[in-house]
Amino acid sequence: MGAVFKTDAVTGYRRMFYIVSPNETSFKFVEDVPKYIDEASVYFLTLIALEYLVAYLEGKKSIFRLADSITSITAGMFLVVSDFVVKGFDIAVYSWIYENYRLLNLPWDNAWTWLICLFGIDLGYYWCHRMAHEVNFIWAAHQVHHSSEDYNLSTALRQCCTEVFYIPLAPIIPPAIMLVHIEFNLIFQFWVHTQVVDKLGPLEYILNTPSHHRVHHGRNRYCIDKNYAGVFIIWDRMFGTFTPEKEPVVFGLVHPLQTWEPITVQLCHLKYMWHKIWEFETFSDKVAFIFKGPGWEPGKPRLGLIEDIPDIHHPQPKFDTFLPTWCKFYVGFHFLVSFLVLDAFVNIFEVGLTALAAALGIFYIIYTMTCIGHICDGTWYAPWMELIRCSLVLVATTSLKEDLMRVTDLDDAFIQGVRGVFFISMLLWLPHLLKTRENKEKLK
Numbered sequence: 001m002g003a004v005f006k007t008d009a010v011t012g013y014r015r016m017f018y019i020v021s022p023n024e025t026s027f028k029f030v031e032d033v034p035k036y037i038d039e040a041s042v043y044f045l046t047l048i049a050l051e052y053l054v055a056y057l058e059g060k061k062s063i064f065r066l067a068d069s070i071t072s073i074t075a076g077m078f079l080v081v082s083d084f085v086v087k088g089f090d091i092a093v094y095s096w097i098y099e100n101y102r103l104l105n106l107p108w109d110n111a112w113t114w115l116i117c118l119f120g121i122d123l124g125y126y127w128c129h130r131m132a133h134e135v136n137f138i139w140a141a142h143q144v145h146h147s148s149e150d151y152n153l154s155t156a157l158r159q160c161c162t163e164v165f166y167i168p169l170a171p172i173i174p175p176a177i178m179l180v181h182i183e184f185n186l187i188f189q190f191w192v193h194t195q196v197v198d199k200l201g202p203l204e205y206i207l208n209t210p211s212h213h214r215v216h217h218g219r220n221r222y223c224i225d226k227n228y229a230g231v232f233i234i235w236d237r238m239f240g241t242f243t244p245e246k247e248p249v250v251f252g253l254v255h256p257l258q259t260w261e262p263i264t265v266q267l268c269h270l271k272y273m274w275h276k277i278w279e280f281e282t283f284s285d286k287v288a289f290i291f292k293g294p295g296w297e298p299g300k301p302r303l304g305l306i307e308d309i310p311d312i313h314h315p316q317p318k319f320d321t322f323l324p325t326w327c328k329f330y331v332g333f334h335f336l337v338s339f340l341v342l343d344a345f346v347n348i349f350e351v352g353l354t355a356l357a358a359a360l361g362i363f364y365i366i367y368t369m370t371c372i373g374h375i376c377d378g379t380w381y382a383p384w385m386e387l388i389r390c391s392l393v394l395v396a397t398t399s400l401k402e403d404l405m406r407v408t409d410l411d412d413a414f415i416q417g418v419r420g421v422f423f424i425s426m427l428l429w430l431p432h433l434l435k436t437r438e439n440k441e442k443l444k
């Protein structure tokens with residue numbers, strides 16, 4: 001198996017809470033920095049399972065819904081996929097600025113460098129995050145993270161973060177140290193996405209905690225544009241954006257989505273902006289619409305008016321769809337398969353893949369998750385999409401079998417097994433294709 005099992009359990013769980021020493025996490029070169037986020041993925045999943053168990057025992061299992069959790073984890077998988085393309089570019093630009101225009105020569109192997117950068121990156125995160133809420137076109141990317149109406153550890157994986165926002169720190173912070181802290185900053189934010197941990201006493205003064213971050217995900221009026229912290233809540237306290245958890249939080253976007261389909265989840269706000277921008281008459285209003293807050297309109301302050309936010313209180317109805325039990329198992333199983341394929345893909349990618357193989361792998365992940373989203377939505381053409389997907393896997397595992405065996409450890413028997421599973425999956429959808437046609441005819 002791949003990157004997920006590269007660390008021992010104690011180290012793995014320690015890293016989830018940023019409990020690491022400068023010694024073990026200081027590197028001279030970017031290439032030497034381990035893929036901490038990839039290595040953390042198995043610990044993410046075990047903590048999600050633990051949270052589910054605790055929630056179940058406390059009678060709160062309704063905080064988890066299969067389709068919602070899958071949509072969240074899918075966003076995290078898309079991030080891993082997009083990193084294949086983007087991450088190298090971000091780091092290359094950052095490193096180039098550091099090499100040519102650095103103002104300081106901080107020694108990479110000094111504990112003070114590590115500590116200063118810990119706070120520097122966290123302060124940088126605060127402002128990036130605040131900008132992501134206050135600048136409409138950046139919000140178009142960040143809204144993905146806020147689009148879940150549930151709030152649990154899987155919500156944390158609805159991420160969209162890119163190193164490009166840290167480029168202003170390039171003249172000061174060495175690239176490898178920057179990368180280490182960005183990864184740990186992001187990993188630390190995983191555990192704060194939970195409702196099973198209450199307030200944490202004195203830690204609430206210093207750290208970003210589950211209670212503080214619940215407020216950040218709220219759509220009650222008192223929660224809007226509050227608590228941007230990554231690791232330390234001190235920045236919100238310093239810059240006037242802190243508010244404690246008061247009444248129960250209603251989670252999600254001010255205008256919640258009505259779909260589980262992951263591409264729509266990613267692009268919905270961009271689509272909204274594209275339609276909306278033509279309504280503005282002057283060029284300056286169009287520019288202001290792009291760069292001011294998502295709630296801005298001509299004549300209103302930069303971030304809009306709080307009175308425009310619906311005055312809601314817990315509890316509120318959530319978007320939901322019905323899935324038969326067999327379908328829940330089906331979706332869960334194929335989701336798990338895709339997760340393992342992605343993990344294997346990450347490792348093979350390091351070894352080196354042809355452009356065609358890389359493109360096929362990325363297509364498989366994105367198309368599979370789109371199919372699963374449509375099944376969860378109950379879209380009428382979801383069975384057709386799934387039939388095509390299973391057929392493509394059967395064709396690919398036949399025609400590319402030799403290549404597959406060469407770049408992976410898989411043997412012939414395993415590939416035959418995979419083919420059998422996808423063949424049965426294909427058969428499962430046949431009756432539903434007919435049903436779909438019958439339903440459509442009835443509708444006519």
Ligand SMILES: [Zn+2]
Pocket residue numbers: 129133142145146216
């Ligand atoms: Zn946010």
Ligand SMILES: [Zn+2]
Pocket residue numbers: 145156193213217
């Ligand atoms: Zn969050």
